[in-house]
Amino acid sequence: MSRMAGKQSVMFDRPVEILSHACVAGKKEGEGPLGKKMDVIVEDPKFGKGNWEEGESQFLKTACEIAMRKGGRKKEEVRMAFCGDLLGQMIASSFGIKDLGIPYYGVYGACSSAGAALALAAMAVEGGFADTALAACSSHFGSAEKEFRFPLGYGNQRPYSATWTVTGAGAFLLGSRPETRRREEAQKDGKKEAGRRAEPAKKKKRKVKIRGIVTGKIKDYGTADPFHMGASMAPAAADTIYQALEDFGRVAEDFDCIATGDLGTVGRELLLDLLKKNQVDVRKNHVDCGMEIYSTKEQDAHAGGSGCACSALVLSSLLLPRLESGEWKRILFVPTGALLSQVSANEGRTIPAIAHGIWLEQEGEEECM
Amino acid sequence: MSRMAGKQSVMFDRPVEILSHACVAGKKEGEGPLGKKMDVIVEDPKFGKGNWEEGESQFLKTACEIAMRKGGRKKEEVRMAFCGDLLGQMIASSFGIKDLGIPYYGVYGACSSAGAALALAAMAVEGGFADTALAACSSHFGSAEKEFRFPLGYGNQRPYSATWTVTGAGAFLLGSRPETRRREEAQKDGKKEAGRRAEPAKKKKRKVKIRGIVTGKIKDYGTADPFHMGASMAPAAADTIYQALEDFGRVAEDFDCIATGDLGTVGRELLLDLLKKNQVDVRKNHVDCGMEIYSTKEQDAHAGGSGCACSALVLSSLLLPRLESGEWKRILFVPTGALLSQVSANEGRTIPAIAHGIWLEQEGEEECM
Numbered sequence: 259m260s261r262m263a264g265k266q267s268v269m270f271d272r273p274v275e276i277l278s279h280a281c282v283a284g285k286k287e288g289e290g291p292l293g294k295k296m297d298v299i300v301e302d303p304k305f306g307k308g309n310w311e312e313g314e315s316q317f318l319k320t321a322c323e324i325a326m327r328k329g330g331r332k333k334e335e336v337r338m339a340f341c342g343d344l345l346g347q348m349i350a351s352s353f354g355i356k357d358l359g360i361p362y363y364g365v366y367g368a369c370s371s372a373g374a375a376l377a378l379a380a381m382a383v384e385g386g387f388a389d390t391a392l393a394a395c396s397s398h399f400g401s402a403e404k405e406f407r408f409p410l411g412y413g414n415q416r417p418y419s420a421t422w423t424v425t426g427a428g429a430f431l432l433g434s435r436p437e438t439r440r441r442e443e444a445q446k447d448g449k450k451e452a453g454r455r456a457e458p459a460k461k462k463k464r465k466v467k468i469r470g471i472v473t474g475k476i477k478d479y480g481t482a483d484p485f486h487m488g489a490s491m492a493p494a495a496a497d498t499i500y501q502a503l504e505d506f507g508r509v510a511e512d513f514d515c516i517a518t519g520d521l522g523t524v525g526r527e528l529l530l531d532l533l534k535k536n537q538v539d540v541r542k543n544h545v546d547c548g549m550e551i552y553s554t555k556e557q558d559a560h561a562g563g564s565g566c567a568c569s570a571l572v573l574s575s576l577l578l579p580r581l582e583s584g585e586w587k588r589i590l591f592v593p594t595g596a597l598l599s600q601v602s603a604n605e606g607r608t609i610p611a612i613a614h615g616i617w618l619e620q621e622g623e624e625e626c627m
Numbered sequence: 628m629s630r631m632a633g634k635q636s637v638m639f640d641r642p643v644e645i646l647s648h649a650c651v652a653g654k655k656e657g658e659g660p661l662g663k664k665m666d667v668i669v670e671d672p673k674f675g676k677g678n679w680e681e682g683e684s685q686f687l688k689t690a691c692e693i694a695m696r697k698g699g700r701k702k703e704e705v706r707m708a709f710c711g712d713l714l715g716q717m718i719a720s721s722f723g724i725k726d727l728g729i730p731y732y733g734v735y736g737a738c739s740s741a742g743a744a745l746a747l748a749a750m751a752v753e754g755g756f757a758d759t760a761l762a763a764c765s766s767h768f769g770s771a772e773k774e775f776r777f778p779l780g781y782g783n784q785r786p787y788s789a790t791w792t793v794t795g796a797g798a799f800l801l802g803s804r805p806e807t808r809r810r811e812e813a814q815k816d817g818k819k820e821a822g823r824r825a826e827p828a829k830k831k832k833r834k835v836k837i838r839g840i841v842t843g844k845i846k847d848y849g850t851a852d853p854f855h856m857g858a859s860m861a862p863a864a865a866d867t868i869y870q871a872l873e874d875f876g877r878v879a880e881d882f883d884c885i886a887t888g889d890l891g892t893v894g895r896e897l898l899l900d901l902l903k904k905n906q907v908d909v910r911k912n913h914v915d916c917g918m919e920i921y922s923t924k925e926q927d928a929h930a931g932g933s934g935c936a937c938s939a940l941v942l943s944s945l946l947l948p949r950l951e952s953g954e955w956k957r958i959l960f961v962p963t964g965a966l967l968s969q970v971s972a973n974e975g976r977t978i979p980a981i982a983h984g985i986w987l988e989q990e991g992e993e994e995c996m
Contacts, residue, residue, distance in 0.1 A: 261755060262706065266730040268756045309974055337631065338842055346715030346774075347968035348735045352845060356979045361635040361842035363743050364966075366717050366733030374732050378747060385754025386630060387637045405715075405970075473707055473730035476721060597733075599716035601774075605678055610725045 264505025266473050273467035273619070274380040277390070277433040278329030281574035282321045284399070284425025287563075290552045295575035296426075297324050303400055303425060310400035311349055314427075317567075318343070318354030318396040321429035325392065329431040333358045336431070337388035340378045342371030342395045343566055344423070345405055346599070350396050354427075360392065368595030369491075369520050370474065371395045372428060372570040373614030376591075377471040379432050380616075389434055396427035397565025406484060406600055419486040421522045421548055421564035428570025432468070463582040465621035472502045472615030476597065482608050484598060488525020488548075488561060490609040491594040495521060496532035498592055498613040503538065506617065510540045514586035517577055519569035519593035519613070520548035522561030547572035547593075569593035581620055591616040633874025635842050642836035642988070643749040646759070646802040647698030650943035651690045653768070653794025656932075659921045664944035665795075666693050672769055672794060679769035680718055683796075686936075687712070687723030687765040690798035694761065698800040702727045705800070706757035709747045711740030711764045712935055713792070714774055715968070719765050723796075729761065737964030738860075738889050739843065740764040741797060741939040742983030745960075746840040748801045749985075758803055765796035766934025775853060775969055788855040790891045790917055790933035797939025801837070832951040834990035841871045841984030845966065851977050853967060857894020857917075857930060860963040863980040864890060865901035867961055871984045872907065879909045883955035886946055888938035888962035888982070889917035891930030916941035916962075938962040950989055960985040 263269040280297050288299030298320065305316035318341065326333060339358070342365040343350035355362050367374035375393035382388040400410065402423035408414045477494040495518045503510060510516065521529055526546050533540055547569040548562030573591060580586045594613040603609075632638040649666045657668030667689065674685035687710065695702060708727070711734040712719035724731050736743035744762035751757040769779065771792035777783045846863040864887045872879060879885065890898055895915050902909055916938040917931030942960060949955045963982040972978075 262757065266706070311970055311974065312976075337635070342735075344716070345968065346970060347713070347737065347966065349966070349968045349971045352966040352979055352981075353971070353976070356845035356847055359844055361844050362981065363747065363842065364735030366711075366735050368716065378732065381754055381756050382750060385750055385756070387750050387754070388631065473732065475728055475730050476725035478725055597716065597718070597721040599714065599718045601680060601715060602718045602722070605680065607681075607722070610721055612721075612731065 263470060266501055267470055267505035269470040269506065270384045270468065272384060273469045274383045274432050274434065276466045276578065277431045278325050279430045279574045279578055280321045280324035280328060281428045281571045282317050282426055283571055286557060287424055287426050287551060287571060290557060292551060292572065292575045310398055311345060314343065314350040314396050314398040314401050315354035317427035318350055318394055319357065321427040322358060322392055322394050325429035325431045331390055331431060333360055336360045336390050336392050338363065338382050339392040339394065340365050340375040342366050342375055344368060344397050344402050354396065367612055367614060368597050369564055369566050369568060370593040370595030370612050370614050371566040372573065373593035373616055376430060376468065376616050377473065377614055380468045380471060383432050383434050391432050392429060393432065394427060394429035395566035395570050397423050397567040398425045399423045402565060416560060417485050418560050419488065419524045421487065421520055421561045422552065422559040423565040424551055424563045424568040424571060426567040426571050428567060428574045464584055466578055466581045467619055467621055468616055469619045470506060470617040472498050472505065474498045474612040474614045476610045476612050478608050478610040480608050482606065484603050487564065487596040487609065488522040489528060490596045491611040492521055492525045492528035492532060494611040494613040495529050495592055495594045498615045499533060499540065499590065500536055500538055502590055502615045510538055510543065513543060513588050513590045515543050515545050515577065515589040516540050517545045517547055517589060517591050520562065520564035521546050521594060522548045524561050550576060581618060588619045591618055632839060635870055636839055636874035638839040638875065639753045641753060642838045643752045643801050643803065645835045645947065646800045647694050648799045648943045648947055649690045649693035649697060650797050650940045651686050651795055652940055655926060656793055656795050656920060656940060659926060661920060661941065661944045679767055680714060683712065683719040683765050683767040683770050684723035686796035687719055687763055688726065690796040691727060691761055691763050694798035694800045700759055700800060702729055705729045705759050705761050707732065707751050708761040708763065709734050709744040711735050711744055713737060713766050713771050723765065736981055736983060737966050738933055738935050738937060739962040739964030739981050739983050740935040741942065742962035742985055745799060745837065745985050746842065746983055749837045749840060752801050752803050760801050761798060762801065763796060763798035764935035764939050766792050766936040767794045768792045771934060785929060786854050787929050788857065788893045790856060790889055790930045791921065791928040792934040793920055793932045793937040793940060795936040795940050797936060797943045833953055835947055835950045836988055836990055837985055838988045839875060839986040841867050841874065843867050843981040843983045845979045845981050847977050847979040849977050851975065853972050856933065856965040856978065857891040858897060859965045859978040860980040860982065861890055861894045861897035861901060863982040864898050864961055864963045867982040867984045868902060868909065869905055869907055871959055875986065879907055879912065882912060882957050882959045884912050884914050884946065884958040885909050886914045886916055886958060886960050889931065889933035890915050890963060891917045893930050919945060950987060957988045960987055
């Protein structure tokens, strides 16, 4: 049986494995420091489609397809998909996933959607409701600016606190352990055959599991500037990180890395301050995905990257590979989302925010703790 | 352990109880045939707030508060909330739930959101991830017309295939059985005391459980008319109903009622036809929530009601009471959603749709089957 941990967390008795993952990036993201680690870089912002929104759906669909291929799963074998994006009525997700024919739940947490999708997919797998589940999300600079800010042709100036919405999509295939074992046995036979074709021996990757989740609460400190979303999201991130440590009975140093989604340079400082006031110091092991995806100065990305794809791409291209290589043993992944809309912004309302936490760990780590 | 049923369903080994539910309706809904069964009718479309969107959030918040009060739960005792609405970036839900401070996941399935929220909340409870979970959703005629169609002041004519977005919100509090038993024991003591105050004896309500769920697949038959959404949604509803019967090994007659969300008069005929082509006849036990909420002719609602609140209000005011009274034993609740947005409609794209299925049953029924 699974169990509730502390006030708002879940600790899985049978941790859920990340069977595979994929990251499909746009041109600017491909030119950034993580570019070489992306599965695919797509130069055309419309991805061969008629407009940005259709292009974004294509990013999502492609990421899902690559993750399934890497994980050795056909779409018919995936029991549930949890997807999210930033567009009104989540059209990027629904148009992206529809042709795959996978039973589907739309999940919304703004830029924290990767966390919400991973948490829900992990619960579905660990609860025995799905043997294989897909968590995916996308964002797109063009479609997001159109949705939230100004027409691109207007050429407005952006303050330095503003972030740049990442174009791309990340997808994560989760599976339960017994299922994985069965699959691996089946693959062994296949591998023997591959061996005959003299493929080069690959360095063994460690498996990564989701060991627990923290469902975020909405925090609203009254900020209302859509060009300074790091300030809206920092309190939500601080709350989730603090609660994760409380609920899991851990200290910050237990995690090799605590990775927030897209606070950016300004939001990061607020996060560190807020946590320090509560006697939690994450300065040494904190990473913000928004500050990793671009060379912010050279690429003119101001405070950093943002969008659902920001944390998803960094998770797939940077964080998970470090766990898989053995460099890191345990991380807390905390994507952050600002829950505004064009309408709420025009009505002069505040920007509430949320952050979900995902405890990721190398396989076997729990035994040695 | 829970188990996967058939291709895309879940059958719970320990069915999840609906501890309580609440329906808060707008003026027009209060004037309809179910008006007397609503918990609250709010005449002011802004619910005392500054605009429709804030009003809608207030509907949602109020429904959640009533459900928690009826279920004898404080907000601190609710482990997770799953909410959805029709507005861009789901501001009705996030602004509605934020002051309650409940850990939260945004769920999007357009007008099928009640089904998605109930399914996810039920999985959270049955998996042991939450002892109490809240599923809620809202919609609003004013905010929806603004979001999807024309400014109300423009006074456009609506074709007879168009539906009327329901103003209101429904909330459902789900709990696990052992937790319920503990609670009931605690309540027994309280009841004795109430007895001393000579309260009138109430007719005993039967408990209703969620016994299984069907996660919907997106269906797109290529329709693109936002004034005829019944046509877009009928194939999704037919698919989910057909799959539910297959996965659960049932025939349509096993259910006292199969209730779709908001197909309306036109969509209903399409549904019946589609199912008949697959040798499934639901004509006798089919109900469409959109056709129940208004006296369509007298209230000028054309094809019927729609919106997330349509199926939620009808579930809380009509369907669950019939299960609780013993009139019905078993129903299949199938809210339907059209996954369009203003942007996708303006781009001339089709309207994909989805429907999720919830198998609801009187307590004790499973033993007699």
